[in-house]
Amino acid sequence: MNNIFDSHCHYDDHWFDEDREAVLERVLGEGSVVSYVNHAATDYESAMFGIKNAGRFKNFYTSVGFHPEFASVLPQDWENKLRELYELAAATGKLTAIGEIGLDYHYEGYDRDKEIEVFDKQLAFANEKGLPVIVHSRNASQDTMDLLKKHGSRGVIHCFSGSAEMARQAVGMGLYIGFTGVLAFGNSKKAIKALQEVPMDRLLLETDCPYMAPPPYRGQRCESPMIAEVVKVVAQQKDLSEQQVCDQTCENAKRLYGIK
Numbered sequence: 103m104n105n106i107f108d109s110h111c112h113y114d115d116h117w118f119d120e121d122r123e124a125v126l127e128r129v130l131g132e133g134s135v136v137s138y139v140n141h142a143a144t145d146y147e148s149a150m151f152g153i154k155n156a157g158r159f160k161n162f163y164t165s166v167g168f169h170p171e172f173a174s175v176l177p178q179d180w181e182n183k184l185r186e187l188y189e190l191a192a193a194t195g196k197l198t199a200i201g202e203i204g205l206d207y208h209y210e211g212y213d214r215d216k217e218i219e220v221f222d223k224q225l226a227f228a229n230e231k232g233l234p235v236i237v238h239s240r241n242a243s244q245d246t247m248d249l250l251k252k253h254g255s256r257g258v259i260h261c262f263s264g265s266a267e268m269a270r271q272a273v274g275m276g277l278y279i280g281f282t283g284v285l286a287f288g289n290s291k292k293a294i295k296a297l298q299e300v301p302m303d304r305l306l307l308e309t310d311c312p313y314m315a316p317p318p319y320r321g322q323r324c325e326s327p328m329i330a331e332v333v334k335v336v337a338q339q340k341d342l343s344e345q346q347v348c349d350q351t352c353e354n355a356k357r358l359y360g361i362k
């Protein structure tokens with residue numbers, strides 16, 4: 103197995119503080135099953151991490167954007183910051199998307215109106231720049247879909263946790279669906295049902311690392327090569343070889359992110 107594209111990862115997480123360089127070299131180096139990784143930015147520093155490493159590693163790509171978790175603590179001039187990050191990332195030639203952006207209603211105490219405002223403005227910005235979006239949606243399916251519809255956005259719903267019905271709707275809108283190691287969890291019936299609604303040319307694979315390590319690594323720090331466990335599940339469900347799953351999902355990510 104080779105040619106895995108990890109379409110969504112967070113190597114800036116503190117969990118990698120001790121050995122980040124060694125991990126990146128192993129994941130992106132010769133002989134790795136991984137061909138590409140895409141860093142999903144969550145705030146200003148995180149986007150700067152992506153921009154820096156896009157300049158250092160041939161197969162490291164990055165997005166820029168503000169995660170809903172930070173919506174209520176963004177500085178007044180956050181839209182200028184987003185434009186600044188866009189310019190820096192675009193200059194590397196490795197900017198893939200605006201993300202990760204979206205809505206997260208899981209936690210009490212987040213300011214939903216602010217989340218909606220920040221998501222709405224970033225969707226508009228992505229369209230202005232002709233970029234796809236990487237969408238985080240947690241317990242917020244209806245509002246997420248409404249906003250994506252309003253903007254006619256292109257992009258991926260990452261770490262998909264919605265219903266089969268939501269997957270069908272998203273695919274109908276031309277969106278891609280990103281699955282993590284959750285697909286390989288023993289109790290993942292809902293995710294498997296959603297997967298069945300996603301045609302092979304709309305499917306992306308991702309770790310969302312360091313989280314969501316699939317079995318047999320569950321509870322450990324996740325790294326991009328562990329996507330191989332998710333590939334096995336997709337191959338079985340879609341009646342394809344593991345290599346076909348890698349090649350097709352890699353092609354999908356390259357198409358969405360505009361990588362030649």
Ligand SMILES: [Zn+2]
Nearest residue numbers: 110142202310
């Ligand atoms: Zn993420």
